[in-house]
Amino acid sequence: MVDPKIMCRNHxxxxxxxxxxxxxxxxxxxxxKGYIAKGLLETHNLYTRHEELAxxxxxxxxxxxxxxxxxWKLAKKAGSIDKKRNLEQLIDRCTKCRERHRNFFGDxxxx
Ligand SMILES: [Zn+2]
Ligand SMILES: [Zn+2]
Numbered sequence: 467m468v469d470p471k472i473m474c475r476n477h478x479x480x481x482x483x484x485x486x487x488x489x490x491x492x493x494x495x496x497x498x499k500g501y502i503a504k505g506l507l508e509t510h511n512l513y514t515r516h517e518e519l520a521x522x523x524x525x526x527x528x529x530x531x532x533x534x535x536x537x538w539k540l541a542k543k544a545g546s547i548d549k550k551r552n553l554e555q556l557i558d559r560c561t562k563c564r565e566r567h568r569n570f571f572g573d574x575x576x577x
Pocket of ligand 2: 560
């Protein structure tokens, strides 16, 4: 759930694939409670988030032909992701994302 433009290729493709996996699982009535409990999923934002990621994928010239069903716009509210913490962890763990983040936002410690 961080700004897609700072995400490296792996993380961008990874989160995009994750969204499709969540949707696949929810459609099959598989429980995603664990992800919600851990703050890894906001079902009501799957659609918008997928759109953001898909746009960024296209902008970078990657193929994208896996649209989400419009019903996901109306997904019920569940889960809450700590976006600031996610960003901190991402740029802490991934040198490529860190690099991109620095290029976009400079070196300030206010991330
Ligand atoms: Zn997709
Ligand atoms: Zn990364």
